[in-house]
Amino acid sequence: xxxxxxxxxxxxxxxxxxxxxxxxxxxxxxxxxxxxxxxxxxxxxxxxxxxxxxxxxxxxxxxxxxxxxxxxxxxxxxxxxxxxxxxxxxxxxxxxxxxxxxxxxxxxxxxxxxxxxxxxxxxxxxxxxxxxxxxxxxxxxxxxxxxxxxxxxxxxxxxxxxxxxxxxxxxxxxxxxxxxxxxxxxxxxxxxxxxxxxxxxxxxxxxxxxxxxxxxxxxxxxxxxxxxxxxxxxxxxxxxxxxxxxxxxxxxxxxxxxxxxxxxxxxxxxxxxxxxxxxxxxxxxxxxxxx
Amino acid sequence: xxxxxxxxxxxxxxxxxxxxxxxxxxxxxxxxxxxxxxxxxxxxxxxxxxxxxxxxxxxxxxxxxxxxxxxxxxxxxxxxxxxxxxxxxxxxxxxxxxxxxxxxxxxxxxxxxxxxxxxxxxxxxxxxxxxxxxxxxxxxxxxxxxxxxxxxxxxxxxxxxxxxxxxxxxxxxxxxxxxxxxxxxxxxxxxxxxxxxxxxxxxxxxxxxxxxxxxxxxxxxxxxxxxxxxxxxxxxxxxxxxxxxxxxxxxxxxxxxxxxxxxxxxxxxxxxxxxx
Numbered sequence: 001x002x003x004x005x006x007x008x009x010x011x012x013x014x015x016x017x018x019x020x021x022x023x024x025x026x027x028x029x030x031x032x033x034x035x036x037x038x039x040x041x042x043x044x045x046x047x048x049x050x051x052x053x054x055x056x057x058x059x060x061x062x063x064x065x066x067x068x069x070x071x072x073x074x075x076x077x078x079x080x081x082x083x084x085x086x087x088x089x090x091x092x093x094x095x096x097x098x099x100x101x102x103x104x105x106x107x108x109x110x111x112x113x114x115x116x117x118x119x120x121x122x123x124x125x126x127x128x129x130x131x132x133x134x135x136x137x138x139x140x141x142x143x144x145x146x147x148x149x150x151x152x153x154x155x156x157x158x159x160x161x162x163x164x165x166x167x168x169x170x171x172x173x174x175x176x177x178x179x180x181x182x183x184x185x186x187x188x189x190x191x192x193x194x195x196x197x198x199x200x201x202x203x204x205x206x207x208x209x210x211x212x213x214x215x216x217x218x219x220x221x222x223x224x225x226x227x228x229x230x231x232x233x234x235x236x237x238x239x240x241x242x243x244x245x246x247x248x249x250x251x252x253x254x255x256x257x258x259x260x261x262x263x264x265x266x267x268x269x270x271x272x273x274x275x276x277x278x279x280x281x282x283x284x285x286x287x288x289x290x291x
Numbered sequence: 292x293x294x295x296x297x298x299x300x301x302x303x304x305x306x307x308x309x310x311x312x313x314x315x316x317x318x319x320x321x322x323x324x325x326x327x328x329x330x331x332x333x334x335x336x337x338x339x340x341x342x343x344x345x346x347x348x349x350x351x352x353x354x355x356x357x358x359x360x361x362x363x364x365x366x367x368x369x370x371x372x373x374x375x376x377x378x379x380x381x382x383x384x385x386x387x388x389x390x391x392x393x394x395x396x397x398x399x400x401x402x403x404x405x406x407x408x409x410x411x412x413x414x415x416x417x418x419x420x421x422x423x424x425x426x427x428x429x430x431x432x433x434x435x436x437x438x439x440x441x442x443x444x445x446x447x448x449x450x451x452x453x454x455x456x457x458x459x460x461x462x463x464x465x466x467x468x469x470x471x472x473x474x475x476x477x478x479x480x481x482x483x484x485x486x487x488x489x490x491x492x493x494x495x496x497x498x499x500x501x502x503x504x505x506x507x508x509x510x511x512x513x514x515x516x517x518x519x520x521x522x523x524x525x526x527x528x529x530x531x532x533x534x535x536x537x538x539x540x541x542x543x544x545x546x547x548x549x550x551x552x553x554x555x556x557x558x559x560x561x562x563x564x565x566x567x
Contacts, residue, residue: 021471025471026378029370029373029374029378030374030378030380032370033367033370033371033373033374034374034386036367036370036371037371037386037389037390039415040435040438040439040442041389041390041392041393041439041442042389043408043414043415044401044404044405044407044408044439045389045392045396045404047404047407047408047413047414048400048404051404051407090309090310090313090314093305093306093309093310093313094306094310094314096302096306097303097306097307097310098310100298100300100303101298101300101303101307103307109310109311109314111550111554112314112318112319113310113314114550115318115322115550116318118496118500118546118547118549118550118553119322119500119543119546120499120500120501120502120520120539120542120546121398121500121501121502121503121520122500122502122520122521122523122524122539123325123500123520123523123539123542123543126325126523126527126535126536126539127321127322127324127325127539128321129527129532130321130324130325130328130532130536131320131321131324133532135530135532136324137324137327137328158317161317162317162318162321165317165318181298181300184300185298185299185300188299188300188301189299194301194302197300197301216394216395219394219395222397223395223396223397223398223399223400224397225397225398225399225502225503226398226502226503226520229502229503229524230524230527242397243397243398243399243400243503244399246399246400246403247399250403250507255407258403259403259404259407262397262399262400262403262404265396265397265399265400266396266400269392269395269396269397269400270395272395273388273389273391273392273395274388276388276391276395277388
């Protein structure tokens, strides 16, 4: 579970303090912190790219000139392309109901929306196997009607939807709660229709928060491994996403190939972090303007 | 559920209805099915599935390594948050943004990268080997992967609290004769306690369910380096659906308990930090 407050790097105030540590303590602390981050973050990050290009640019490009790699990339885009917009619509609807209206059971609803974050990815995949798999509750009915969900694309999409379920909602709920309802009420009283109010008042207010949620949702959707691994069946060229393809190449001892494909996901992660930092700054600027 | 509202804003029934429907279809009904599936087992069968020696060994590893990883992050996360908030140094904004890498990097990529780095011939592993320390394919590897996964949680819960801390408290402590360490230990740290606890619980909960980053580095030997989520997959591959479900229910109950703990901690820290 990730509370919204911690995903946003907050703006920091100008340092003003009388109490400061002596310089050598300061540099010791900075050094220790960077050493720790180096061991766990920077070195592994650099290793991905070093390993990916270990056999040169030619081999790197060769890895991508492969039908299985390309079909894995395609499937990842399909899964994220379905899961992200659906969760985005859900996030806006949930945040609208929760932030703009009063009703009983609101706290319970917010907790339930957060639920997928606290479920292990493996269990997230398992629940769909138990529902739609051959041994599952709906399994016999599905096989009678020749519908395949588990070990097929629909299962991968469902598992992706589950693990990315809360991202947009949990970003928008606190944002819209903080914004209150006066602007929308004013729009309505002045004669705006529901859609006009939404497009002209609500959406411009939440756009950076929405973008932020969509970016994180997309990163998780494209990178999910555990849940997708359970429902995929690992059929090459058919039900392999990029992270699953990385695993297959790695287990075949094609390390350079595995890291080449992994470098694509790492690049995506770095772009995500850059966009996220940018959206945060925009959002902070927007809030600063209002205050 | 809803009481009659007199709001001029439209779309309450539509948005709430859609929210509840979508939540039920994607999350609640599938989760409920897991518990329903377990009810097909007798108590004896259930107990046999969740308390077999191999399963117990996996709990010990999963809970133990998650706890130690969260504890490590408690210490270093506070240090990183402190350094990022209080000091200026070259590349600070870059470091700040990169702290979130474990959130953004797919777990499988983290897994193979950590394995490559900590393998006996890897960039860091080759320096640990002469010291007799082997990380990859041991329990230490599980700990390293879980530390990576939990790293941002404590930094990101402590950082905002540290930023909003009124410098007056530390100034008064200093002017009353406390040295820097006493001020930190007796004044600053107690104010950070709720945030630290929340971050610790979040990191622990995340580590408990983690799969992707661990399987590559752990070696996955039964009784030794096999984590609980991997055991669920193993049971599924053996077509032992009820065994997999029973273990999954144990994990779900543990996650729900932690979720409640996190909600309580957040409520508590809110009250703790409420403006007087």
